[in-house]
Every structure is written in structure tokens, then in C-alpha cells.
Amino acid sequence: MQLFTGGKKMRKIGRLLPGLLVIVFMSGCATTVSQQMQKETVIQTTQVPVYTGPKKRIAVMDFEDKVPRTQERIGLLQILFGTGRGEEGNIGTGMSEMLTTALVQTGRFIVVERQNLQDVLKEQQMGASGLIREQTAAKIGELIGAQVLIRGAVTEFQERTGGGMGGFDVGPFAMGVKTSFARVAIDIKLVDATTGIVIDAKNIDREITESGLALAANVRGIKFGGGGFQKTPIGKAVRECIQEAVNYIVSRTEKIPWQARIALVKEGKIYINVGAGSGINAGDELVVYRP
Secondary structure (H helix, E strand, O other), X not given: OEEEEOXXXXXXXXXXXXXXXXXXXXXXXXXXXXXXXXXXXXXXXXXXXXXOOOOEEEEEOOOEEOOOOOHHHHHHHHHHHOOOOOOOOOHHHHHHHHHHHHHHHXXXXXXXXXXXXXXXXXXXXXXXXXXXXXXXXXXXXXXXXOOEEEEXXXXXXXXXEEOOOOOEEEOOEEEEEEEEEEEEEEEEEEEEXXXXXXXXXXXXXXXXXXXXXXXXXXXXXXXXXXXXXXXXXXXXXXXXXXXXXXXXXXXXXXXXXXXXXXXXXXXXXXXEOOOHHHOOOOOOEEEEEOO
């Protein structure tokens, strides 16, 4: 095992073969429920420090929706998103998409697609069929593998309102005083994509209680409160859960070495299968070893 420095004259490191693993140790450096949650909920990642180092490859899997299919749940989603009878939606899909967006925004990860992988595979199959120009066709066998899989489950998703709209109606609007309580809980697991071992797991639980004047639109029984989902108590609880999940994933993955593979050794030079897009810079020190 021997270090070499990118961008400088490399030491002789012995006999290497393509496929060897390279690791760098660095630190510091109609709308569906899921679409509406992702569109309206903006995750603030100001708590995550700016990062310019190597980007680890992660994949966010679809969250399981373990919230019981009760009438209360169906009614809540109808109020928030206007879903029809029996279309209570998949809360887990919405939250996993929000987490994906938030993780991309940190600039610390290469987030590979897994939630809608079938769409990617269909595009590759179309390219292989000859229906698309060869120069622009997506190639089979070029999918990027993830180092870490992010699995999750939504276990609580509830909102209760007391006091009613009570006050008075003005045309299609209602004004009154109400108190709202919302609770959202999720389980997060980090899984090693190579071994399947659970690296770490965490339960995240957020409660929001608010009271005050409320303005709502009395349209088809749906209350479009003042600014969309993100301004509702349940929306705020979701946002806080996602923010804590981002902070947890960032913190926990700092302990996991960044990895790449040697693609070619030629004329004393080593070529690896990543580039500037993965956050590699001249001067980074890499450790080469045979798995």
C-alpha cells in the first residue's frame, strides 16, 4: 500500500491492475402527494458546511409508508393535496424525493437514481433497439454504482386541529382561530451497497404545535391555507425531519472513505474511473489497495 499525489510526479507504486480500489480519506473538506410535497417544501441546508472534497455515491431508495390507512389519514391528505377518495397517496415516495433533492443541494454527494430506475433502463433499451440515433443513445452498462444506500420508512404522519374555523365566512373564505398539532416520524438506515450490512440507523421524530388566526378557502372542502404545504404544521414537521435526516447522513458518511477504481495503468500513470465531477482535485492524496 502506498500513497500517490494527483497532479504531481507519482512514485513508483508497484504492479497494479485495473479494478483495484482507490480510497481517499478526507474530512471537512392532477398532482400526486409526492409531487406536491417535493414541489412546495423547500429544505434549508444552511446547517451543512460548504464542502469541496470528493463526493461519495449514494442512492435514496423509496421510503416505506408504514402509516396506517385510517380515515383520519385519508382526510388529512385530501385537505392538504386534494386527493380523491381512495387516492390517499404514498407519503413515503414524497419524503424520499424531498430527501434526494436536499442531499443533492448539499454538494457533498453524487446521488444516483434508484427510485425511477425503470425509466433509465427503458431509455437504454430504446437506445439498444436502434430506434434512437447511435450518437445520442443512452448506453447499456454505464450505470453508476452507489457506495451507500439510504433506506427509510415513514412511521407517523398526523395532524389534528382544534377550535375549528369558528369565526366568520366572507364569500368562499373562512376566518377563525384554531390550534394545530402535527407529528411526523421517520426511520433512516444507511446500508453498505457492497455487503448489505446496516452501517447505522436513526429514528427522527418532529412535533409542531401552532395556534392563531387562520384563513382558508372553502373550495370543494379543501383548505388551501396561506402558502401551501410548507406553511402547514405538518409541512413544517416534514421539513424538520428531512433537515435532520440530511445532517445525520452528512455526519455519518464523513466516517466512510470515498472510493473509486483504477481503470488503467499505462506508462507509469494511473487512471481512475472518476474525474472533477466527483470532487477530485490536483494534490489529493489517494491510498491504493487490492481488495
